[in-house]
Amino acid sequence: MNREKKPPASPRMKHYVSTAPFDPRSIEKLSAGQEKLYHASQWRLMWWKFKRHRLAVVSGIILIILYGSVLIAEFLAPYNLHTRNVEKIYSPPQSLRLFHEGKFIGPFVYATTYRLDMAKLKLIYTDDVTKPQKIRFFCRGDQYRFWGLFKSDLHLFCAAKGGSVYLLGTDRLGRDVLSRIIYGARVSLTIGLLGIIISFTLGITFGGIAGYYGGVIDLVVQRVIEVIQALPTIPLWLVLAAIMPVTWSPLLVYFGITVILGLLDWTGLARAVRSKLLALREEDYVLAAQLMGASPRRIIARHLVPGFMSHLIASATISIPTMILGETALSFLGLGLRPPITSWGVLLVEAQNINVVALYPWLMLPVVPVILVILAFNFLGDGLRDAADPYK
Amino acid sequence: MLRYILKRMAIMIPTLVLISALVFFLIELPPGDFLESYIAELQVQGETVDPRHIAYLRQEYGLDQPPLQRYFVWVTGMLQWDFGYSFEYQMPVAEVVGERMFLTTVLSVTTIIFTWLIAFPIGIYSATHQYSWGDYGLTFIGLLGLATPNFLLALVLLYFANIYFGTSIGGIMDPEFLNQPMSWAKMKSILAHLWIPVIVIGTSGTAGMIRRLRANLLDELQKQYVTTAKAKGLHPFRALVKYPLRMSLNFFVADIGNILPQIISSSVLVAIVLSLETTGPLLVSALQSQDMYLAGSFLMFLAALSVCGVLISDIALALLDPRIRLQGRSVK
Numbered sequence: 001m002n003r004e005k006k007p008p009a010s011p012r013m014k015h016y017v018s019t020a021p022f023d024p025r026s027i028e029k030l031s032a033g034q035e036k037l038y039h040a041s042q043w044r045l046m047w048w049k050f051k052r053h054r055l056a057v058v059s060g061i062i063l064i065i066l067y068g069s070v071l072i073a074e075f076l077a078p079y080n081l082h083t084r085n086v087e088k089i090y091s092p093p094q095s096l097r098l099f100h101e102g103k104f105i106g107p108f109v110y111a112t113t114y115r116l117d118m119a120k121l122k123l124i125y126t127d128d129v130t131k132p133q134k135i136r137f138f139c140r141g142d143q144y145r146f147w148g149l150f151k152s153d154l155h156l157f158c159a160a161k162g163g164s165v166y167l168l169g170t171d172r173l174g175r176d177v178l179s180r181i182i183y184g185a186r187v188s189l190t191i192g193l194l195g196i197i198i199s200f201t202l203g204i205t206f207g208g209i210a211g212y213y214g215g216v217i218d219l220v221v222q223r224v225i226e227v228i229q230a231l232p233t234i235p236l237w238l239v240l241a242a243i244m245p246v247t248w249s250p251l252l253v254y255f256g257i258t259v260i261l262g263l264l265d266w267t268g269l270a271r272a273v274r275s276k277l278l279a280l281r282e283e284d285y286v287l288a289a290q291l292m293g294a295s296p297r298r299i300i301a302r303h304l305v306p307g308f309m310s311h312l313i314a315s316a317t318i319s320i321p322t323m324i325l326g327e328t329a330l331s332f333l334g335l336g337l338r339p340p341i342t343s344w345g346v347l348l349v350e351a352q353n354i355n356v357v358a359l360y361p362w363l364m365l366p367v368v369p370v371i372l373v374i375l376a377f378n379f380l381g382d383g384l385r386d387a388a389d390p391y392k
Numbered sequence: 393m394l395r396y397i398l399k400r401m402a403i404m405i406p407t408l409v410l411i412s413a414l415v416f417f418l419i420e421l422p423p424g425d426f427l428e429s430y431i432a433e434l435q436v437q438g439e440t441v442d443p444r445h446i447a448y449l450r451q452e453y454g455l456d457q458p459p460l461q462r463y464f465v466w467v468t469g470m471l472q473w474d475f476g477y478s479f480e481y482q483m484p485v486a487e488v489v490g491e492r493m494f495l496t497t498v499l500s501v502t503t504i505i506f507t508w509l510i511a512f513p514i515g516i517y518s519a520t521h522q523y524s525w526g527d528y529g530l531t532f533i534g535l536l537g538l539a540t541p542n543f544l545l546a547l548v549l550l551y552f553a554n555i556y557f558g559t560s561i562g563g564i565m566d567p568e569f570l571n572q573p574m575s576w577a578k579m580k581s582i583l584a585h586l587w588i589p590v591i592v593i594g595t596s597g598t599a600g601m602i603r604r605l606r607a608n609l610l611d612e613l614q615k616q617y618v619t620t621a622k623a624k625g626l627h628p629f630r631a632l633v634k635y636p637l638r639m640s641l642n643f644f645v646a647d648i649g650n651i652l653p654q655i656i657s658s659s660v661l662v663a664i665v666l667s668l669e670t671t672g673p674l675l676v677s678a679l680q681s682q683d684m685y686l687a688g689s690f691l692m693f694l695a696a697l698s699v700c701g702v703l704i705s706d707i708a709l710a711l712l713d714p715r716i717r718l719q720g721r722s723v724k
Contacts, residue, residue: 227410230699232657235675235691236418242679243421321539328541329661333676348544352665357551367544374539 046310049387056383059376066373070186077179078158078165080142081342085164085174088112090123093169093177093362100132108134109165122359133163169362171350180347181366187343189373191258191327192320198262200316203269208300210270211277218274225267233264237326240264241335250341257336261323272315276308310388318381321374328370344370396710404699411699412470415691416463419684427455429681430479466688475692476685480678485689492674493693498582499589499668500655500697506594507601507651512644514598515605520632522610534602537595542658543665546592550666553588589666593658597651608643612636645708652701656694 040048051057069076094109110127117124141158145151159165168177210221240260244253280286281304289299305312324344330336331345332352339346347366350356356363427450434441450456457465466476475485514534518527612618613636621631663672678687 223406223410226407227414230407230411230653230702231414231691231695232653232660232698234657234660235694236657238660238676238679239418239687239691243418245422325541329543332541332543333661333664335676348541351544351547354547354551357547364544364548367541370541371536371539375535378535378538 046387050383053379053383053386055379056386059379059383062372062376063380066185066369066376067189069182070189073182073186074144074146074152075154076156077176077182078141078155079176079179080144081175081180081183082340083142083175083179085170085176087174088114088164088166088170089174090172090360091125091164091166091170091174092360094127094166096135096167097132105132106134108132108160109163109167111163133160133165135165136160168365169360171360171363177347177362177365180342181344181369184342184344184347184366185369187254187337187341188324188327188345188370191254191261191343192323192377194255194258195261195265195323196316196320198259199265199269199319200312202262202266204273204305204312206266207270207273208277208305211274212281212296212300212304214278221270221274225270228264228267233326234329236264237261237330238333238335241330250338253337254341257327257330261326265319265322268319269312269315272312273305273308276311277304280304280307311385314381314384314388317377317384321377324370324373324377393710397707400703400706400710404703407699408696409467411695412467412692413463415688415695416459416466419679419682419688419691420459422682427479466685470689470692475689478678478683478686480681480683480686485686488674488686489690489693495668496656496659496663496694497697499586499593499659499663500652502586503590503593503597503655503659504648504651506590507597507655508644510594511598511601511605515602516609516632516637518602518606519609519613522606531599531602531606534599538599540595542592542596542662545595546588546662546665549588549592557584589659589662589668592662593655596658597654601647601651604647605640605644608640609636612639642709642713645705645712648705648708649702652705653698656698660694 037045074080091112091114094112096107096109098104098107100108109132110129111131111133112125113128114123114125116122135157136159137157139155139158140153141155143151143153157165166176166178168181170176171180206221206225210218237260240263241257244256248256277300285303286299289303294302327336327343328345328348331338331343332348334349337343337346344366348364348370351364351366427446431441431446455462469476473486475489477483478485478488481488511534514530518530521527613632615636618631618636621634622628626634660672660675662668664676667673675687675690677683678690
């Protein structure tokens with residue numbers, strides 16, 4: 001008990017209201033940076049987090065450039081896909097030079113002459129250092145139909161008049177490897193995207209149904225997934241590819257391959273969707289939606305899936321490389337795409353022979369973009385996965 | 393424990409039945425059958441085709457019966473260790489496949505061990521030295537292995553092995569040992585050839601394994617018991633090995649189940665490129681000539697091999713982790 005002495009009563013104060021502007025947040029004043037962070041949307045947060053993963057950003061840029069080049073392949077390639085030069089069969093890559101006799105004359109290649117080495121039965125190309133052939137830019141070269149729509153003959157660069165430029169060498173028919181790689185990107189890069197769309201759809205549908213309904217449906221879907229995962233993929237691809245009739249047109253085969261790749265890839269995604277849904281369907285907002293009479297389809301598509309969409313995108317990014325490699329492998333075995341459709345896998349069929357490794361190693365160059373793309377997708381996927389959960 | 397194993401094996405049965413149905417459906421899908429391509433082949437060679445002979449063959453091989461009936465004949469046959477008859481080789485499938493299956497198993501097991509030997513130390517190093525140059529470098533090398541198409545790597549390795557070690561091109565042993573009984577010299581020859589496919593197949597699986605081991609171990613290392621252990625002055629090595637590593641080992645074992653189908657699958661491809669006397673080339677030729685029982689039983693073997701791999705990994709997991717034993721399901 002320590003009752004203090006009351007202070008003497010003061011005259012009653014007037015009701016006081018400060019006229020100074022009051023900001024309720026002033027107590028917990030946020031710095032400009034914090035404010036930005038707290039008010040940012042989820043996607044913005046993800047973007048910030050993604051940016052921190054340098055390698056992923058670089059990979060993303062590389063991929064954008066590659067996919068962009070797919071759109072203007074005809075323009076970028078110095079030659080057409082099937083342009084043959086019978087004078088330059090198995091020509092090794094010509095090196096791009098800048099200085100001729102100590103003087104800078106811009107990018108050029110030396111003209112080459114060849115002779116046949118009878119001992120090895122190999123064509124030997126030698127540079128003729130007296131004849132520099134300057135490379136022309138934005139020049140008229142092989143005619144092509146851009147996107148099959150209108151005629152053009154503009155190329156980013158082409159050889160000097162009467163000369164030739166094979167920066168990555170030529171193949172057994174004297175076709176430019178660089179141009180073929182650029183054209184091949186078109187098929188190789190899109191096959192992964194189309195395949196992933198198929199597997200994405202299947203994965204979300206089946207995973208969604210299994211996870212939402214549970215019970216018997218879940219059990220059946222689970223078994224099917226288990227079975228597909230237990231089967232080794234490449235033999236299964238072989239079987240499916242063997243089913244495609246030989247009479248199919250190359251374009252149809254292309255779609256067939258994407259379907260095959262997509263059909264076998266959805267299992268992992270479906271599992272992920274299922275386990276997420278199993279956890280999420282117990283949430284109150286799902287019950288609320290059900291009480292309001294939303295159909296299961298709507299609940300899955302509108303309320304549940306968006307909750308972990310970012311994770312799905314990240315995992316899809318990581319599985320694109322599998323598809324690109326799968327196409328390469330199938331084409332390599334002769335069960336996939338066939339010429340005249342050109343993909344990196346089809347190009348690598350040329351490198352199937354051990355002679356190629358020994359004599360014409362530049363025919364293995366299409367593997368470089370394959371490796372590059374796969375690495376890029378992997379790093380991009382890593383970055384996306386880290387960014388997918390920005391609140392962590 | 394025994395109950396768990398039995399339960400686990402019981403689950404295998406519907407899986408295998410489903411697989412067999414799927415396999416049969418798939419090999420039935422292409423139009424035509426082996427006899428049709430056989431007739432076409434005979435006609436190309438200019439030989440006359442006796443329709444009665446064909447009809448006899450069709451009946452003999454049971455090709456005139458409806459698919460469903462053939463499926464049951466095939467499946468019940470397999471249960472009695474009769475895997476059908478290869479049209480092309482004119483002998484029972486079991487005999488055609490026998491030695492190749494053995495080599496496939498040898499190759500797969502060796503590859504798994506190789507993958508572990510590489511992935512395990514690298515994974516631990518990467519997790520304990522997160523974001524260091526070593527981490528980046530090793531992860532990058534692992535990814536490079538993943539990104540390089542197997543068949544090309546196989547060719548290049550084959551070429552260099554031939555130049556530097558004089559290994560004969562193609563095959564899993566020197567040609568003179570083919571169809572010889574197993575001997576010390578044959579063994580040595582197999583080993584001298586085996587390393588190429590093992591490396592080629594191993595590289596593609598290692599990256600994924602490193603990545604998953606690293607992620608799991610990192611999760612584990614962030615837990616509070618590790619901090620407590622360190623705070624109490626436990627040697628860092630023991631603080632790593634005693635519990636976190638054991639926890640992530642769990643997943644490592646579970647990964648056998650994932651990695652085995654992958655290895656078997658890439659071994660098929662690599663075998664074709666390297667013309668190994670394993671399974672790949674046989675399967676492709678059987679598929680192309682519609683030698684359906686050979687292809688079907690073969691796929692069945694491969695699938696059974698991976699299903700068994702998953703079983704082994706699940707049992708090992710149950711031995712390691714009492715939670716799984718008691719609950720009867722695996723925890724990720």
